[in-house]
Amino acid sequence: MEQDLYQIVYGSVATHLFEKEELLTLLRHARENNKRLGITGMLLHCEGSFIQVLEGPKDQVATLFQVIKQDPRHHRISVFVEELVKSRAFSHWHMGFRSPSLEELAKIEGYTPYLDLGDDPRAIQNYSAVALKLISAFKEISD
Numbered sequence: 229m230e231q232d233l234y235q236i237v238y239g240s241v242a243t244h245l246f247e248k249e250e251l252l253t254l255l256r257h258a259r260e261n262n263k264r265l266g267i268t269g270m271l272l273h274c275e276g277s278f279i280q281v282l283e284g285p286k287d288q289v290a291t292l293f294q295v296i297k298q299d300p301r302h303h304r305i306s307v308f309v310e311e312l313v314k315s316r317a318f319s320h321w322h323m324g325f326r327s328p329s330l331e332e333l334a335k336i337e338g339y340t341p342y343l344d345l346g347d348d349p350r351a352i353q354n355y356s357a358v359a360l361k362l363i364s365a366f367k368e369i370s371d
């Protein structure tokens with residue numbers, strides 16, 4: 229068992245429309261960094277929003293998350309999960325990635341775009357369940 233294994237799951241809104249090539253460039257860079265830092269996880273890009281799982285040694289995850297939070301390419305960041313975990317959920321991916329289509333998203337029961345939540349803290353808190361559902365749904369498809 230790895231010591232001090234930490235997981236953060238957050239949602240955010242892209243500040244502009246990401247073209248596929250821009251997402252791939254971001255991912256390439258993220259994967260290189262994450263490999264060096266021992267960080268694994270998954271990034272979902274859904275209708276102009278991001279949901280990301282970061283997992284790895286606590287200090288590395290916390291430091292990277294501080295950097296990611298400052299990134300002007302997204303904003304309205306909300307943390308859904310932040311906790312010590314016993315094992316990694318994405319041990320094979322330095323950053324898995326999926327950008328599901330609207331049709332795929334519509335099949336997820338209870339799905340609403342993170343983008344539409346506004347600032348209501350209760351709605352954001354409730355969105356945790358949707359975020360975790362999306363992660364597990366698209367993790368299976370990618371496996």
Ligand SMILES: Cc1cc2nc3c(=O)[nH]c(=O)nc-3n(C[C@H](O)[C@H](O)[C@H](O)COP(=O)(O)O)c2cc1C
Nearest residue numbers: 257258259261262278280295296297299301302323
């Ligand atoms: C939605 C989103 C997710 C990101 N995920 C990661 C990541 O997993 N790892 C990473 O190193 N950078 C990630 N970044 C980029 C960082 O914010 C930052 O630009 C990068 O870590 C800087 O790397 P550098 O110090 O090598 O220039 C992400 C950015 C965004 C907008």
